[in-house]
Amino acid sequence: MVRNHLSHLPDSKLRWFKQRIRSYLKFRKVLSTFQDEHFVDICSQKCFTSHTSACCGREGIITFFADVVVNVLLSTQEEIDVLLDTLDSDTGGLNCVYLNNTGCLWRVKPIVCEMFLCEHAKNLVLDGNNALKSQWEKFRRRERRYTWPSRVVLFDELEAYFIGAGCDSPLMYLHRSPGLLRLKARHGLGRKQSSKGRQV
Ligand code: SF4
Ligand code: SF4
Numbered sequence: 001m002v003r004n005h006l007s008h009l010p011d012s013k014l015r016w017f018k019q020r021i022r023s024y025l026k027f028r029k030v031l032s033t034f035q036d037e038h039f040v041d042i043c044s045q046k047c048f049t050s051h052t053s054a055c056c057g058r059e060g061i062i063t064f065f066a067d068v069v070v071n072v073l074l075s076t077q078e079e080i081d082v083l084l085d086t087l088d089s090d091t092g093g094l095n096c097v098y099l100n101n102t103g104c105l106w107r108v109k110p111i112v113c114e115m116f117l118c119e120h121a122k123n124l125v126l127d128g129n130n131a132l133k134s135q136w137e138k139f140r141r142r143e144r145r146y147t148w149p150s151r152v153v154l155f156d157e158l159e160a161y162f163i164g165a166g167c168d169s170p171l172m173y174l175h176r177s178p179g180l181l182r183l184k185a186r187h188g189l190g191r192k193q194s195s196k197g198r199q200v
Contacts, residue, residue, distance in 0.1 A: 001169070002068050002069055002162070003077075005167065006073065017069075017073055018073060020158075021073065021154065024070065025070075027143075028111075028114065034136075038132065039117070039121055042125065043055075043121065057095060057096065058092075058093065061096065062112050063110045064110065064112075064147065064174070065158065065162065065169050065171040065174075066154065066155035066159060067109075067110040068171065070158075071106050071107055075107045079105075086098060115139070149174050150184075156189075159174050
């Protein structure tokens with residue numbers, strides 16, 4: 001649905017999307033570097049070599065609609081085809097459907113995946129290292145600037161855009177989750193009419 005919609009947009013609108021997500025991508029880049037520097041060895045040792053990842057268990061994560069939008073914007077057509085083929089050929093199992101031998105199939109994995117650290121990893125890396133702990137807390141606060149709708153946030157805006165374009169998805173939590181809707185209402189971000197007359 002996202003790919004189809006984006007494929008009909010003029011280049012100027014696609015450039016607008018890419019501009020709009022630029023700061024978020026910068027955040028993702030430094031976050032990914034932090035994960036690589038401090039967690040990749042522990043994660044490889046504990047989970048990937050034994051094929052038992054608590055991070056990438058089936059039904060273990062939440063994916064936001066905006067995660068899909070960002071990933072489609074950044075992916076090649078072939079990469080999106082692989083994701084769709086994977087869903088079509090899913091045969092069950094304990095792992096996330098998008099986990100293959102080389103890791104996650106998403107180009108920009110969902111933010112909940114990137115921010116997840118199990119207790120084992122947190123204890124080993126963050127406990128006793130105040131500088132790293134403080135850096136991790138900063139990342140958590142920065143994540144909320146894009147995803148937590150106590151103010152206007154990117155993830156809410158992206159959902160609203162696609163709702164305005166006539167799309168609907170159960171992943172639109174910022175417009176569907178009762179808790180998040182209450183949060184928005186408390187901060188004066190209640191429902192308003194989109195340009196197409198829908199409530200967004
Ligand atoms: S964060 Fe924990 S569960 Fe996830 S891959 Fe690393 S060690 Fe495994
Ligand atoms: S989407 Fe990727 S990172 Fe997230 S659980 Fe699935 S395989 Fe793991």
